[in-house]
Amino acid sequence: MDVKEAAERLPRWEARTEVPLFAASVLFLACYAVLVLAQRADALLRDVALALALATWVVFAADYAIRLVLSGQGLRFPRSHWLDTLVLVLPLLRPLRMVKVYSAVQQRRARPRLSLQARVMAYASLSAVLLGFAAALAVYSSERSAPDATIRTFGDSVWWAAATLSTVGYGDVAPVTGLGRLIAVGLMACGIALLGAVTGAFSSWVLDVFTRGDENGPPGSR
Structure with missing residues (x-):
């Protein structure tokens, strides 16, 4: 070939x-x-x-x-x-x-149904949800039976994944095993990338709205 x-x-x-x-x-x-x-x-x-x-x-x-x-x-x-x-x-x-x-x-498709910014936000958000759910499952699996673990239930794991993806990091629950911490590092990196994509697309959309508004001018100006 x-x-x-x-x-x-x-x-x-x-x-x-x-x-x-x-x-x-x-x-x-x-x-x-x-x-x-x-x-x-x-x-x-x-x-x-x-x-x-x-x-x-x-x-x-x-x-x-x-x-x-x-x-x-x-x-x-x-x-x-x-x-x-x-x-x-x-x-x-x-x-x-x-x-x-x-x-x-x-x-x-011949034409996209959503603007570029909306598509970036939609797909990045969906990726974050699925990735966060997968990370929550993996961390819960490795942490639930570990000594001195703070993540004892799947709810704790989901809360931890949400805090990590959003880069808030409350610190009330955290992985203690080596595998759990490795997953946490990966989720932190992905969280920063996905959050940056969403915020960047949203900022671009806001700028486009104001730019179009300036080009059209105030009502009655034409």
């Missing part, structure tokens, strides 16, 4: 698969939630959730392998698509691919 053909086939494949893969990522997150929260549930339910989680990961791995082949980059693909590689290793990070999902949706 030559470079030109790869450049044409890879975007087509990504445009067709990003939305179904995002649905699969939501299913993966739901299955993971069952495994973490439904400790006392029927064994069959947990087995089904585990099987579905593994099946969705296999789908992610197959998609990664196909895109690696279509790219024609060989071993350079993991470096040039580092986010895809990271998401394959840690499927709970798939909400970070919301920008790719938006690009795939845009290729199916």
Whole structure:
């Protein structure tokens, strides 16, 4: 496969698969939630959730392998698509691919329904919610049985995730395990990036509103 053909086939494949893969990522997150929260549930339910989680990961791995082949980059693909590689290793990070999902949706429509600022705010907010929920599940799973842990319930974990994503950081609850703190560092970095995207888009929208108002002038000036 030559470079030109790869450049044409890879975007087509990504445009067709990003939305179904995002649905699969939501299913993966739901299955993971069952495994973490439904400790006392029927064994069959947990087995089904585990099987579905593994099946969705296999789908992610197959998609990664196909895109690696279509790219024609060989071993350079993991470096040039580092986010895809990271998401394959840690499927709970798939909400970070919301920008790719938006690009795939845009290729199916002639015109966007929302302004650029509104789209950035919507997708960044959705990414933050899904990522915060995934982090809350992961931290609760690692912290609930740890000695001297302050995160004892899933509610505590959700509260911690919200405070961390918003960069408020009350400090009333915090992870004490190594894995929990590692997740916290990642969530802090993502929180700053997502919050910056939302506030930047909102500021840009406000400036556009005032700019259009100045161009139109006050009522009766024309």
